[in-house]
Amino acid sequence: MDPLFMNIDEVNKLPSHQFIKIFGNIVEHYPAAAIDILKNRPFRDVGDISDAVNSYLDSFNEHDMTKIVQLYPDLAGKIADLDKLSPESTYEQISAGIFYISANSKRRLICMNKQYRAKFGFPYIICVLGKKNTSEILDDMESRLRNGNEEELYTAIDEVKKICRLRLLRLIKQ
């Protein structure tokens, strides 16, 4: 997602197809979120759009929440290695230094990614922008691996919401 700063009036006036094109990856690989929140226009500000996305996600049952979190790529996973991440994820993972972690940290990350997927059935998700360093992420992953299934699904959805908000902030002028 190239930074494209629009103000809120411009967002409110976008033709629907353009709105969906621009906001179609606010929830990773899930343009249905952008289509759904269209009905909430006009928005007052970024917070208002973010609230609309959050309410949309909160309306899901656990089965559908699981489908959403399964759409996210692993941190430093195969998709990243193949350079096939979405532009948004690429920006986030590069900015957070995930692309440049040491070989040791990468081994630890890959190993915990595997354990996490095996336990929960979806990838470990954390909003990486704003994290101090990769050890903060690795420590969080280690601790979340001890969570129960339901608690972890809601934690993952909370991280999806944070990622959405930061994606919106990259698009809309405050």
Ligand SMILES: NC(=O)NC1NC(=O)NC1=O
């Ligand atoms: N798995 C995971 O956390 N992925 C991500 N986190 C984030 O902030 N951007 C991502 O692609």
